Amino acid sequence: MRFEISKVLDAIEGRVCTDPSLARAVLDLAEVIRYQDLDGGRPASLLRLGMVIDTLARQLEEDSVPVYAVVHRALLSDADLTSNERMVVRRWADDGLVEVLDNPGDRMLEVADLLGLPVLSRVRFDGLRGRFPWVVEQPGRVLAPVPDAGGPKLVAHVGGGPKPVAGDRSSTGVKLLARQWRCPEPGCALFGGGGGGAFADLARVEGAPAGQPPPSLRNGVPTCPRHGARLSDAGPRPRSEVLAVRIGGLIRRRFVLTEEQPVLVGRAPEGTGAVMLGQWLNDEARRWISRSHIRLELRVGEVIVTDVSTNGSGIRPNGSLVESERVPLAPKQSRVLAGADMVELYPGVQIGRAEALPSGASFTPTSVMAEAPTMAMRLPRP
């Protein structure tokens, strides 16, 4: 049982991140964890985060959807959580997967504003409409997870639709996210590489610079939300592209390609940041697709795909699904993936820019809770 819970928590861990390119909604972890009505269970439970993430995935009709969690520091020692759950949240905090704050204030809304993300909360935030007009003006930007017969669902505070709506990044967000930032606090998990000193500016910012969270703005000054310290500008943020894997019409996951790190995609590729497809493939596709099938690189802003497989791939120019327009990509061949172009590893197994790949409803997203130990925790699959 304990082992199974650990597996669920590991699965949930893969769905929390502060990467502005990958997070799809913002939430307050304490609120979700303490949302007892959601399942009628313990006063606090980290598994509720999994339930809310699954709900978000279902309503976005997309798999592997990560959330940006703002965490009140008190939660790290919350006695209503199990010691295992506390340990897990602390690890997320240490690894910068969540944002831990002494006083979250309206940080959740600030993040949503800077990144253009929807907010998952039962709170209406009408009182903050002055600073964040979208909370009342933009339908679908704030949604409440509510219990329902078939598992939780999301209900928009404004507008009727259950589908979370992303807005544009605010102009401030665009400006802040064009740079990378460094916190003077040593070991800062969000804006690492600090420590000050004469050579501070030469030190490489640790972690994934392209995935740094948005700074907090205090009196117009970029500030570390965790330490309240003024952040220094560490140069332009490295270029990146958000790509997505679509299998059978459903986006299975998104990933970020940077100029520093090529990404291998295949049945079971090895290496940093490699994207493994094996778990989503049928037997035939698994036989066809090589362990490492394609390599993706970002060079001077261009996405280059190289076939490294035995059987080859195909390019679907401008995302066209017309068979006669499919261009073969032979083993060892490379090609620039422009605009809405997709590379197809096997019929129906496609990779392209996330913004150009619509996701469909024909498949049910994989539940992050699939390993959950009790039936009560299991979400029904339609």
Ligand SMILES: [Zn+2]
């Ligand atoms: Zn900091």
